[in-house]
Amino acid sequence: MKIVIIGGVAGGATAAARLRRISEAAEIVVVERGPYISFANCGLPYAISGVIAERDKLLVTTKAQFEARYRVEVRARAEAAAIDRAAKTVRLRNLETGDETDESYDRVLLSPGADPVSPPIPGAGSPRVFTLRNVPDLDRIMAALGDDSVLRATVIGGGYVGLEVAENLHHRGLATTLVEGAAQILAPFDEEMAAIVQGRLREKGIETHLGDKIESFADHPDHVVVGLASGRKIEADVVVMSIGVRPETKLAREAGLALGPTGGIRVDERLATSDPDIFAVGDAIEVVNRVSGKPALIPLAGPANRQARIAADNMLATGAAAPATYAGTMGTAILKVFDLAAACTGLNERQAAALDIPHRAVIVHAGSHASYYPGAMPIALKLVFKPDGTILGAQAVGADGVDKRIDVIATAIAAGLKAHDLAALELAYAPPFGSAKDPVNVVGLVAGNVISGFQQIVDWRGLRDLVKEAPASFQLVDVRTPKEFAAGTIPGALNIEVDGLRQRLGELDRARPVVVFCQVGLRGYLAYRILRQSGFADVRNLTGGFKTYAAATAKPSSPDPFAFERPARPAQRQRDAEPIGRI
Numbered sequence: 150m151k152i153v154i155i156g157g158v159a160g161g162a163t164a165a166a167r168l169r170r171i172s173e174a175a176e177i178v179v180v181e182r183g184p185y186i187s188f189a190n191c192g193l194p195y196a197i198s199g200v201i202a203e204r205d206k207l208l209v210t211t212k213a214q215f216e217a218r219y220r221v222e223v224r225a226r227a228e229a230a231a232i233d234r235a236a237k238t239v240r241l242r243n244l245e246t247g248d249e250t251d252e253s254y255d256r257v258l259l260s261p262g263a264d265p266v267s268p269p270i271p272g273a274g275s276p277r278v279f280t281l282r283n284v285p286d287l288d289r290i291m292a293a294l295g296d297d298s299v300l301r302a303t304v305i306g307g308g309y310v311g312l313e314v315a316e317n318l319h320h321r322g323l324a325t326t327l328v329e330g331a332a333q334i335l336a337p338f339d340e341e342m343a344a345i346v347q348g349r350l351r352e353k354g355i356e357t358h359l360g361d362k363i364e365s366f367a368d369h370p371d372h373v374v375v376g377l378a379s380g381r382k383i384e385a386d387v388v389v390m391s392i393g394v395r396p397e398t399k400l401a402r403e404a405g406l407a408l409g410p411t412g413g414i415r416v417d418e419r420l421a422t423s424d425p426d427i428f429a430v431g432d433a434i435e436v437v438n439r440v441s442g443k444p445a446l447i448p449l450a451g452p453a454n455r456q457a458r459i460a461a462d463n464m465l466a467t468g469a470a471a472p473a474t475y476a477g478t479m480g481t482a483i484l485k486v487f488d489l490a491a492a493c494t495g496l497n498e499r500q501a502a503a504l505d506i507p508h509r510a511v512i513v514h515a516g517s518h519a520s521y522y523p524g525a526m527p528i529a530l531k532l533v534f535k536p537d538g539t540i541l542g543a544q545a546v547g548a549d550g551v552d553k554r555i556d557v558i559a560t561a562i563a564a565g566l567k568a569h570d571l572a573a574l575e576l577a578y579a580p581p582f583g584s585a586k587d588p589v590n591v592v593g594l595v596a597g598n599v600i601s602g603f604q605q606i607v608d609w610r611g612l613r614d615l616v617k618e619a620p621a622s623f624q625l626v627d628v629r630t631p632k633e634f635a636a637g638t639i640p641g642a643l644n645i646e647v648d649g650l651r652q653r654l655g656e657l658d659r660a661r662p663v664v665v666f667c668q669v670g671l672r673g674y675l676a677y678r679i680l681r682q683s684g685f686a687d688v689r690n691l692t693g694g695f696k697t698y699a700a701a702t703a704k705p706s707s708p709d710p711f712a713f714e715r716p717a718r719p720a721q722r723q724r725d726a727e728p729i730g731r732i
Contacts, residue, residue: 151176152464153239153254155229155400159450160260160431162187162215163457169219171465177221178252180241182228183283186215191450193287194310198317207284232257232404234424256426256464259401259414263394263432263448272366277373278388281314293387300324303375303385305363307334309484311391315355316487325355326383330362337480338544339497341609341701342531345546346486348700353487394448396433409435411446418474420460428464430456439477440495440541440562441504447478481559488548492555495542495562498533507536510608511595512693514669515588517550522580530554532592538567538600557589569597604677607664607689609698616640623662628676633668639698647672650679659684666691
């Protein structure tokens with residue numbers, strides 16, 4: 150059997166290796182448009198700062214190594230120009246010579262990936278405007294950064310890659326600005342969770358502009374001026390565009406293969422396209438969101454690797470062999486932003502609402518390990534679930550232990566566990582690593598209380614609207630200490646410390662609704678139980694406490710860039726003086 154694989158990297162190269170492990174007899178041809186068959190594209194931003202000091206470390210394997218180990222034919226710097234499904238040939242074009250040849254096939258695997266979104270913005274062709282998708286892109290950026298006159302960078306887009314690029318440009322010593330067209334960064338996260346990361350960007354000195362879109366680039370001899378829809382002008386020496394990707398479907402579309410409603414290549418559970426002899430994997434395909442059951446585009450390297458293995462098995466399957474199937478993608482992902490990690494899995498609240506899925510959500514703030522052991526760091530953990538406890542998704546932000554908490558919840562979703570089942574999970578515990586009640590257990594306990602009706606909650610958005618629109622309709626009680634209250638509270642709150650609440654019940658009207666809050670939610674829960682058992686019928690606790698409310702309602706502020714002041718070149722590269730944050 151002869152198999153032609155179009156595209157290397159995570160999908161194509163993985164599939165080629167799997168195919169060879171299954172069959173020594175198969176003839177395998179890998180066609181890669183770029184010069185490198187397999188490279189670590191997720192590591193590209195870290196080469197900008199020098200955290201990954203050797204560029205060649207990003208190259209997973211070379212053409213020669215891959216051919217020698219797997220006995221496949223690699224056609225680098227070649228592209229598939231067309232597929233003739235009737236003749237079962239692929240027209241290949243040598244990008245260095247322009248020569249075209251027809252390659253026959255029994256099966257084809259499409260792994261073309263996705264292209265950076267490049268809207269028709271005036272001036273976008275400036276030599277100072279870059280994208281970062283592959284090693285040649287990195288080489289162009291590094292060549293520009295080698296000029297000592299380059300002091301200011303602007304990153305367009307607040308997604309995963311945009312934030313990684315912004316951090317590493319800042320770490321390199323450049324004054325860095327981040328522009329995001331939406332009202333928040335990190336679209337897979339809900340607003341209050343993204344706000345924690347936004348705050349850290351500002352603390353680190355990255356200028357942020359949210360809810361403002363690019364309108365133009367004006368090229369000058371030694372800089373480019375970025376024009377925003379708000380009228381702001383930002384002067385930059387380099388600009389990196391990172392506003393998303395779209396599936397590369399031109400070849401599939403022209404071959405008459407079906408596309409899905411999201412615009413990706415439609416595949417079945419075997420990862421076969423509408424042509425049974427053509428399979429597809431990776432960023433170019435439309436997948437099923439494993440939580441919602443709806444079609445989605447989820448361009449992540451982990452799913453692409455798993456899809457490649459399944460597609461390889463099915464391309465060689467014969468007779469009654471049971472097909473390998475792909476169950477869908479949950480979108481489990483993690484991001485490093487300075488000393489923080491932000492991770493998510495499944496659906497966020499905004500997505501659940503858009504799909505009309507009834508849901509609830511709770512937020513807890515817990516320590517990464519036992520508080521009495523040195524070095525414990527806070528984790529903000531949000532769980533989204535249906536009223537019956539079915540887990541829809543989770544998000545976490547913190548400096549330590551975020552990855553393992555999200556991984557546990559992602560596994561729980563895959564296993565069909567309910568939100569309240571998280572409370573009973575037996576997770577590894579010792580003081581340096583966790584607590585007897587892990588944050589995952591805690592969020593399960595809180596969710597269980599909400600599901601059973603043992604606690605009624607209000608989220609920060611609901612409370613904000615109440616404070617703004619109907620402050621006289623309820624009683625707002627801050628149950629923290631007077632010192633905490635004096636440092637900042639929610640407008641209209643009465644301060645009654647939880648330890649003295651029983652003695653001051655007379656100050657509250659049992660006939661009127663009450664909302665209680667503390668710093669993170671625990672003391673508020675205790676106050677809630679006291680009030681409910683003291684004759685107060687309508688009581689709610691603010692989930693996530695004042696800590697979440699304050700982060701979510703903070704007004705982002707960035708200096709006005711109209712002055713065009715040129716920063717001084719540091720005497721020493723920042724990366725040499727200040728180690729980049731580690732998780």
